[in-house]
Amino acid sequence: MVQGLVSRAGWTGDPGSGRGRPPARPPAVLRLGNPGRRISIGLIGMTFVLSIFAGRLIQLQGLDSKVYAAKAAERIRPEKLPARRGAITDVNGHELALTLEAREIFVDPGVVTTPQQRDRVATALAAELSVPKEQIMAKFAAGGRYQQVAAAVDPVVAQRIMDRDFKGVGSKHRYRRDYPGGNLAGTLLGFIGADGSGLSGLESTYNKLLAGRDGEQLVETGAGGQRIPMTGSTLQTPVDGGSVRLTIDRDIQWAAQKAIADQVKAVGARTGSAIVLDAQSGHVLAMANAPELDLKNWQKTAPEDWVNRSVTDVFEPGSTNKVITAAAALESGAVNPDSVFSVRDNIRCADQVLRDSHPHPVERLTFSGVVATSSNVGTILAAQKVGDQKLYEMLKRFGFGTRPGTGLPGEEAGLLPDWRKWSGSQRCTVAYGQGVSVTALQTASVYQTIANGGVRVTPQIVAGTTGAEGAFTPAAPAGRTRVIGQDTAAQISGMLEAAVSEEGTGNLAAIDGYRVAGKTGTAMRYDAKCQGYCGYTATFVGFAPADKPRLVVLAVVQDPHRGYYGGEIAAPVFKKVMTFALKSKKIPPTGTKPPAVRIRAGE
Known part of the structure; x- marks a missing residue:
C-alpha cells in the first residue's frame, strides 16, 4: 500500500523488481517580461516611422511644394459649359433656326496606342460618324492626349459609340444648330461657325443676343489624362441665349x-x-x-x-x-x-x-x-x-x-x-x-x-x-x-x-x-x-x-x-x-x- 503510493509519487519502474529510474526534472518556470521596456521599444519604433513621415511631409510641403503644386495644377483645367443658342422664328413662332442637343466625340491617342486598337476604333467611328477612316487615323497619328473627332453628333449616335466601351474614346455635352427648312430664307438667316459664333446674315447681326454667355468649370484629370468624376467645381453658370422673332411669314x-x-x-x-x-x-x-x-x-x-x-x-x-x-x-x-x-x-x-x-x-x-x-x-x-x-x-x-x-x-x-x-x-x-x-x-x-x-x-x-x-x-x-x-x-x-x-x-x-x-x-x-x-x-x-x-x-x-x-x-x-x-x-x-x-x- 505504501509502495503503491510511493510509485505514484515519483518512482518509475516495476515496484517488485527492486530497481527504478531517478525522478524527472521539474518543469521550467515562465518568467514575465518587463512592461516598461516593451513600451520603450514600441515608442522608439513609432518615433522612427513618424519621423520618416514627417520628413516626407517636410519635403512635399516645404522643400518640393512648388514642384508638386505645379504638377497638381497641370491636372486641373478649365472646361467650357456651353450656353444654348436662342432660336430665330418667323412671325407666327415657327422655328427657322434652332438649337438641338449634341455630343462631341474625341479620342485620346495616348490610350489607344497599338495599331490593332487604332484600326478597330477608327473602323467603328468611321462607320458611325460617316467620315473617312483615314481622317480618324490621322487624329491618332497627331499624338497628344486629346483629339476631337466630331464636334456635333446626334446623341443617339454618340450613345451607340459610348456603348462600345472603347478605351480612349469619350464624349462631351454640346449643342448643334439646325435649320429645319434647309435653304428657307438661307441668305437672310445666315449661319454659324465651328465656334458657335454667327458668321453671316441675322445669325451674325444678332449674335450677342442669340449666343448667350458660356459658363466655365474646373475639372481634374488623372495621370492618364482621363477626367476624374465628381471633381468639377463651377466658376460661372452658363446663360442661354435669347431669341429673335422675324416679320417673315x-x-x-x-x-x-x-x-x-x-x-x-x-x-x-x-x-x-x-x-x-x-x-x-x-x-x-x-x-x-x-x-x-x-x-x-x-x-x-x-x-x-x-x-x-x-x-x-x-x-x-x-x-x-x-x-x-x-x-x-x-x-x-x-x-x-x-x-x-x-x-x-x-x-x-x-x-x-x-x-x-x-x-x-x-x-x-x-x-x-x-x-x-x-x-x-x-x-x-x-x-x-x-x-x-x-x-x-x-x-x-x-x-x-x-x-x-x-x-x-x-x-x-x-x-x-x-x-x-x-x-x-x-x-x-x-x-x-x-x-x-x-x-x-x-x-x-x-x-x-x-x-x-x-x-x-x-x-x-x-x-x-x-x-x-x-x-x-x-x-x-x-x-x-x-x-x-x-x-x-x-x-x-x-x-x-x-x-x-x-x-x-x-x-x-x-x-x-x-x-x-x-x-x-x-x-x-x-x-x-x-x-x-x-x-x-x-x-x-x-x-x-x-x-x-x-x-x-x-x-x-x-x-x-x-x-x-x-x-x-x-x-x-x-x-x-x-x-x-x-x-x-x-x-x-x-x-x-x-x-x-x-x-x-x-x-
Whole structure:
C-alpha cells in the first residue's frame, strides 16, 4: 500500500523488481517580461516611422511644394459649359433656326496606342460618324492626349459609340444648330461657325443676343489624362441665349423662293430676288433669292452666294423708276394724268439718241398713257418739265442714295449722283431708271410708299426679341415719312392699274378677281466682267388690291437668256407670289371696278 503510493509519487519502474529510474526534472518556470521596456521599444519604433513621415511631409510641403503644386495644377483645367443658342422664328413662332442637343466625340491617342486598337476604333467611328477612316487615323497619328473627332453628333449616335466601351474614346455635352427648312430664307438667316459664333446674315447681326454667355468649370484629370468624376467645381453658370422673332411669314417665304428659283432656272438667268412687303406696316413678309443658300451645307457653297442679294446687289431699275418721275411731275403741277404728250419713238439728248422699246409712229399719249405703256420718250418729256434738281430731290425723298434701314448685313445704298454732275444724256436717262442704281428692297420700298398713300415706312424684318428671362420686347416702331401727297399717290396708283390692263406692259401680272397695280422694268445690265452693259435686268413690282393696298410684291431677274422684258420674265413671278400671299393672308377681292383711264388723246 505504501509502495503503491510511493510509485505514484515519483518512482518509475516495476515496484517488485527492486530497481527504478531517478525522478524527472521539474518543469521550467515562465518568467514575465518587463512592461516598461516593451513600451520603450514600441515608442522608439513609432518615433522612427513618424519621423520618416514627417520628413516626407517636410519635403512635399516645404522643400518640393512648388514642384508638386505645379504638377497638381497641370491636372486641373478649365472646361467650357456651353450656353444654348436662342432660336430665330418667323412671325407666327415657327422655328427657322434652332438649337438641338449634341455630343462631341474625341479620342485620346495616348490610350489607344497599338495599331490593332487604332484600326478597330477608327473602323467603328468611321462607320458611325460617316467620315473617312483615314481622317480618324490621322487624329491618332497627331499624338497628344486629346483629339476631337466630331464636334456635333446626334446623341443617339454618340450613345451607340459610348456603348462600345472603347478605351480612349469619350464624349462631351454640346449643342448643334439646325435649320429645319434647309435653304428657307438661307441668305437672310445666315449661319454659324465651328465656334458657335454667327458668321453671316441675322445669325451674325444678332449674335450677342442669340449666343448667350458660356459658363466655365474646373475639372481634374488623372495621370492618364482621363477626367476624374465628381471633381468639377463651377466658376460661372452658363446663360442661354435669347431669341429673335422675324416679320417673315414662313409659308409666303417658301412660295416666293420657289417662284423665283423656278423662273431663274426656266429663263437661264444668273440670279433673282423676290420680296413681299406689308403695304401699311412696311414689314417684310418674304425676302427670297435665287440661288438660295442651303444652311445645312453652307461650307460647300461659294462665298459670293452667302450674301443676301435683295439688299446687297445694286442694279439700274429701268422703267420701274418712272413712278418717281411721275410723282415729281404731278407734285410740281407741271402735268396731270390727262396731260397730252406728242410722243415719237426716239429723242435726242445731248450726243445720244434715246429710243422707246419698239418703233412706232408719233402717238398722242396722256401722261397716264405714258406710264401705262412705259414710254421712255414720253417720260423724258415729262421730266424736262420738272427739271433736274426737282427730280433729284424726289429720288432722294423716295430713299435713293441711302440704305433702306433694315440693319441687315451688307445693306447697300445704291448710287444717286448729284444732279449737278449729271451728263447730258444722263439728264434724260435718269427719268426712266438708267444712270442710277438701287437694290431690290429699295425698289420695293418705292411702291410701298405709293401703296400707302404717299407715306414711306422704313422696312422692318425683326418683329422683336426675347431675352434670357423670357420676356418679349417688340421692335421699335418703324419710321414714317410723308413723301408725296395722298392725291398724287392715288393718281399714280390709277396709272399703274392701267399698266396691268390689256393695253399696258404688265398684263401678265393680272390676277382674276383682284385689282392689281404694277409696273414693268427692263434695263440694260452693267457687268464688271465685260466692263460695260451686258445683258438685262427684268423687273416687275406692284401691289394689290389696288384700291385698298395690303401687299407689295417685287420680282427681279438678272441676266435672263430666254427673253428679257420685265413684262414677260418678272411679271409671271409677281403673279404667282401675289396670288399665294393674298390667299395665305385671306385677303378677299374688294369687289370694286377700276376707274377708266385715258391712254390716248381723244379716247
